Amino acid sequence: xxxxxxxxxxxxxxxxxxxxxxxxxxxxxxxxxxxxxxxxxxxxxxxxxxxxxxxxxxxxxxxxxxxxxxxxxxxxxxxxxxxxxxxxxxxxxxxxxxxxxxxxxxxxxxxxxxxxxxxxxxxxxxxxxxxxxxxxxxxxxxxxxxxxxxxxxxxxxxxxxxxxxxxxxxxxxxxxxxxxxxxxxxxxxxxxxxxxx
Amino acid sequence: xxxxxxxxxxxxxxxxxxxxxxxxxxxxxxxxxxxxxxxxxxxxxxxxxxxxxxxxxxxxxxxxxxxxxxxxxxxxxxxxxxxxxxxxxxxxxxxxxxxxxxxxxxxxxxxxxxxxxxxxxxxxxxxxxxxxxxxxxxxxxxxxxxxxxxxxxxxxxxxxxxxxxxxxxxxxxxxxxxxxxxxxxxxxxxxxxxxxx
DNA sequence: CGCATTTTTGATACACGTCAATCTCCGTGG
DNA sequence: CCACGGAGATTGACGTGTATCAAAAATGCG
Numbered sequence: 254x255x256x257x258x259x260x261x262x263x264x265x266x267x268x269x270x271x272x273x274x275x276x277x278x279x280x281x282x283x284x285x286x287x288x289x290x291x292x293x294x295x296x297x298x299x300x301x302x303x304x305x306x307x308x309x310x311x312x313x314x315x316x317x318x319x320x321x322x323x324x325x326x327x328x329x330x331x332x333x334x335x336x337x338x339x340x341x342x343x344x345x346x347x348x349x350x351x352x353x354x355x356x357x358x359x360x361x362x363x364x365x366x367x368x369x370x371x372x373x374x375x376x377x378x379x380x381x382x383x384x385x386x387x388x389x390x391x392x393x394x395x396x397x398x399x400x401x402x403x404x405x406x407x408x409x410x411x412x413x414x415x416x417x418x419x420x421x422x423x424x425x426x427x428x429x430x431x432x433x434x435x436x437x438x439x440x441x442x443x444x445x446x447x448x449x450x
Numbered sequence: 451x452x453x454x455x456x457x458x459x460x461x462x463x464x465x466x467x468x469x470x471x472x473x474x475x476x477x478x479x480x481x482x483x484x485x486x487x488x489x490x491x492x493x494x495x496x497x498x499x500x501x502x503x504x505x506x507x508x509x510x511x512x513x514x515x516x517x518x519x520x521x522x523x524x525x526x527x528x529x530x531x532x533x534x535x536x537x538x539x540x541x542x543x544x545x546x547x548x549x550x551x552x553x554x555x556x557x558x559x560x561x562x563x564x565x566x567x568x569x570x571x572x573x574x575x576x577x578x579x580x581x582x583x584x585x586x587x588x589x590x591x592x593x594x595x596x597x598x599x600x601x602x603x604x605x606x607x608x609x610x611x612x613x614x615x616x617x618x619x620x621x622x623x624x625x626x627x628x629x630x631x632x633x634x635x636x637x638x639x640x641x642x643x644x645x646x647x
Numbered sequence: 648c649g650c651a652t653t654t655t656t657g658a659t660a661c662a663c664g665t666c667a668a669t670c671t672c673c674g675t676g677g
Numbered sequence: 678c679c680a681c682g683g684a685g686a687t688t689g690a691c692g693t694g695t696a697t698c699a700a701a702a703a704t705g706c707g
Contacts, residue, residue: 311566368565369508
């Protein structure tokens, strides 16, 4: 799974209360306590804490989403959060500006939409699910850093072999163009070209 | 689908601002405006409004959940709501009692947990998904009224034929016992006996 | 450079989808 | 009261998309 293979890191809290995580790093663990966060950039995977210690994919957070707000109510996190790409988090609520009520309300609305997106990633043909996830992660930009094949598999409820085949075929149709660094292909970075489909 | 086969009904608003819907009835339509509601009992299906007018399953609301809170922010509903069983709704927020902030916060937390439940219903073996949904709908009681086979299929991303086979096999193992009314079996009402599994 | 991890690829199996016929339950109208 | 028709449910036969198992290749890291 690779989910538990990365050690806890120093939190590197800058004066502006901002914290950064690299791909694969654990952000917080279900049951522990801490702050609520807004995800400013990156992609985070949320897993339910199963009795047997085995994590099960529950949800995804992308830029703009609120993470771990339940800690404000219950004093601990309901899910385990793991960075799937490099992430930048800041404590929430931000304090100044919009009223807390409006902020909560729009978070609730956004959470519902995000949930609907994720449900859609688990229905239909395999290729469409993977493409749907890639589009969600790309979010209008022209390049993406994808999670590992195994993480994509967990999110879409497919097997990593299937993900590998689908991504390879997207490369062959030039919908995904590997970004090479000094001639070597970093297997997660792609320029996207959905027009090729 | 049966989703569009039932006419809009009179809203039957009692003096206490409570409204009831029968199985299959449309509660509100994506894009229209109205109140936010708390679902006091029953099960509601939420669908995204697709361009082509075709609905796609997005989420499920069960007793205690908040429905359509986005209308307070944007002035219209993001999803289309349909009663899957008999439902009882009341306007939200209730006004008295807990502060609006806490109520919103706990709704947000609850929405996240519900979303995780639904994601789980779309992964793994077909029989486990159907069983998971039935358990969610039963919620500790000893009997359930199930949605139609087609609705169960939409929720679990399976086909109604598959659902029919699975439910029949649950009947054969006596995990589900049809409740007969005057000798006739209403194909949606069951006494549950999960110990039989 | 060497080893662990991730990814790719192939061969084969099976769970579920698809298509089609039939059945039950109900409401409607003659 | 019974004929009719429609919606939902059941069942069977068959096809296929994805899982599974296995092995090799590519990548990344100490």
